Amino acid sequence: MARHRDVRNMDYEDEYDGYDDVYGHSVDEDFCISPSNRQFIYNRENSRESKLDHSDDIQEADEVDELTDTERAQLNSCIDEVTNVLGTEIIPRNELVDVILKHKFNVEKVINSVLEDKKDEKKSGTTTRDKASFFKTPTVVEPAPSTTTKLVSVVKGFNLPQSDTLPAHLPIRNGSGSQSPSSGRGQSPTSGRETPLPGGNESETEPRAGRRETKVDPEAQYKTERGNGKEHLYMVVIGHVDAGKSTLMGRLLCELGQVNKKTMHKYAQESRKLGKQSFMYAWVLDETGEERDRGITMDIGRYLFQTKTKEVTLLDAPGHKDFIPNMISGAAQADVGLLVVDATRGEFETGFDLGGQTREHALLVRSLGVNQLAVVINKLDTVSWSKTRFDEIVQKLKIFLKQAGFKDNDVSFVPCSGLTGQNLVAPPTENELLEWYKGPCLLEVIDKFRTPPRPVAKPLRFSVNDVFKGTGSGMCVDGRVETGLANVGDKILICPSKERATVKSIIVDESSKNVVFAGDQATITLAGIDIQSLSVGNILCDPQNPIPVSSKFEARIVVFNTKVPITKGYPVVLHHQSLVEPAVVSKLVSQLNKNTGEVVKRHPRVVLKNSSAIVEISVSKPIALEEYSSCKELGRIMLRVAGVTIAAGLITKILAVN
Structure with missing residues (x-):
């Protein structure tokens, strides 16, 4: 037992004291190795790589440590791009870092600069580093006569690929990453012929693995991929709870043949058992059990259908006030909107005048960039297709939507009935409606929506x-x-x-x-x-064009009907696309004229309802966002308090970029 240590009573601090000094270093000398086996052990000291001067790498590390996280990511991405094109040994890494920092991470300028330097070195006969320290002298090996009579230049044991795809002044890279001296350029020293690829045709040039192809023009690629197909449109359906959004869209999909008869028969039987037969069409989009039990939409329902010229992705948003964040998430994905209102006496007034979601939804989609809107006057059959009731609703909504920022030419009104299917995909058949309405059906209105331009040429x-x-x-x-x-x-x-x-x-x-x-x-x-x-x-x-990250920014906001005026230090919940984050109005910069945008008062004490102002907002942690002038899609925000949207705004300046 003397050979064994007393583990229970061992003092571990004394036992392992000093081990940190050798952590990460070779400990070969601590062990006895047989002389006969030592010759097979790799010795770093005898290798040629250990004799290289690594002072440049230390200098490079110091320069890189001074960079921010964003600049470091740009640097790594730029290094990958350059080495994929030029190779890993065309220029020392520390010199490559200097060139990249000099040209501010511009890959094209870096490559041109390196190529010009190599061209000048070739003319003058000098190099920045002795090539002999990297490459062995090429030797000519004569293959056996039975295989081939050609001479192949061998560098480090690998055959050289063809060189006609690289500039003449660049050294050639083989499959293993090694290079030949620039004097050879892939030719046999004796015959002067180009070196063939192993097992390949001499006249063909095969692409090298790991080499990035030339980037295609984004606009040209978009036209090639999408030019011949139908335009794709994302449409969000919004409106007050129980306005009939899901039933309207479910009936539309059934009329278009998107839902088979067997499925609809199943929905009809199940809804009849629950005493909710009118919900059978809503179940096409409300698929979860909880949504069907409660009779309301809770999350974004998605479905695809086609018109004559469009391919439309339908986004059915919830109307209940408890699910406004889900509605915001759906509206942020949409190109156009479909506002559904209930024409029943008292129901429209509840959703529009008495704190319902009709007003809030319209304001939200406009603030999120939706500028085309179709208003569906649903359930008009409950008022006997009354033209008076239709005109009354249209008149109220026209005034409000114009104040919200919608142009008259971008808003259309269409009378419908989701339950009966009137005026959805075909002209109406009801005589009471035909007497006064000669306009298009709902499907034709959707087909006339304009597809917004796609900014494919901008960074990802x-x-x-x-x-x-x-x-x-x-x-x-x-x-x-x-x-x-x-x-x-x-x-x-x-x-x-x-x-x-x-x-x-x-x-x-x-x-x-x-x-x-x-x-x-x-x-x-x-x-x-x-x-x-x-x-x-x-x-x-895109790593080459990263999005700014900050926890403080300046925004121009429009305040809605808030009960409490906004003051300095006012806590809010920030909505930016799908992001929901606590924030604080940290500074009131100025109050603006709501119509002209001119500064009315600097550093106001409060910002009241129905007014416009420029404020500073501080977020609890850094987030990714863009200025509205640079990227409209990511330059919009919403401010909510206690489940109510109190303001919408545009990001005008990003402060304290991380």
Whole structure:
């Protein structure tokens, strides 16, 4: 037992004292190695790499430490881009870092600068570093006569690929990352012929693995992918609770043949048993048990249908005031809106005049960038298709929608009945309605919506609405491409965490795609990222053009009917796309004229209802956001207090960028 240590009574601090000094270093000398085996052990001291001067790397590390997280991400991405094109040994890393910082992370300028330097070195016969320290002298090996009679130049044991795809002054990179001296340029020293690829045709040039192809023009790629198909439109359906939104849209989908008769018969039988037969069409979109039991929409329902010229993704938003955040999330994804109002006596007044959601929903969608709106006067059959009732509702809504910022040409009104199906996909058949209405049906109104321009040429901005684990490896994010485009294999930056990942796969409308464009709703699978680094409200962006991250910004807001005036230090809940974050109005900069935008008063003490002002807002933690002038899609905000929207605004200036 003397050979064993007393583990229970051992003083671990004394036993392991001093071990930290050797942590991370070679400890080969602590062990006895047989002389016969030592010759097979790799000795770092005898290798040529250990004799290189690493002072440049230390200097480079000092320079990199001074960079911010955003600049560091830009630097790493830029290094990857340059080395993919030029190779890893065309220029020392520390010199490459200096060139990148000099040209402010511009990949094209960096590549041009490196190529010009190499061209000058070739003319003058000097190099920045002795090539002999990196490359062995090429030797000519004569193959056996039975295989081939050609001479092949061998560098470090690997055959050189063809060089006709690279500039003449660049050293050639083989599959292992090694290079030949610039004097050879892939030719046999004796015959002068180009070196063939192993097992390939001499006349063909095969693409090298790991080398990034030339980027395609985003506009041209968008026209190629989407030019021949129907225009894609995202339409959100909004309105007061019980206005009949889900029933209207469910009946529309049934009339278009999107729901088979067997399914509708099942819904009819189940709804009749529960005494809710009128809800059978609403169940097409309200699929969860809780929604069907309560008879209200709670989350965004999504369905796809087509018109003559459009491919429309329907977003059925909840109307109940408790689910306004879900409605905001759906409206942020939409291009156009469909406002549904109940024509029944007393019901319209409840939703419009007595604190209902008709006003709030209209204000919210306009503040979120929706500028085209179709107003459906639903359940008009309950008032015997009265033209007087229709004109009364239209007159009230026209005045309000104009004050909310909608133009007269961008708003249309259509009488319908979701339960009977009148004037949905075909002209009406009711004589009482035909006597005074000669306009288009609802489907024709939807078809006349204009598709907004898609900013595909801007840097990638993808707002995350949901995060979940996919069936395979990798994390999945669902959301909307606000600007730019993303291809499978692209590297992206996740903000505000500034973690990097790779696009593994893309799914749009339940079909796999290789590329996704601005305006698309997509599910993207990411590789190389942990779920802890992802959350709802994050923005995926281009590493070369990252989105600003800040916890303080300046915004121009319009205050609605708030009961309590806004003062300095006023706590609010900030809504930015799908992000919901506590915030504080930290400063009142100025009060503005609501119509002209001119400054009325600087540093006001309070901001009252129905007024406009410029304020500073501080968020509890840094978030990713853009100025409205740079990106309209990510430059809008909502301020809510106690479940009520009190203001909407535009981000005018980002302060304290992280």
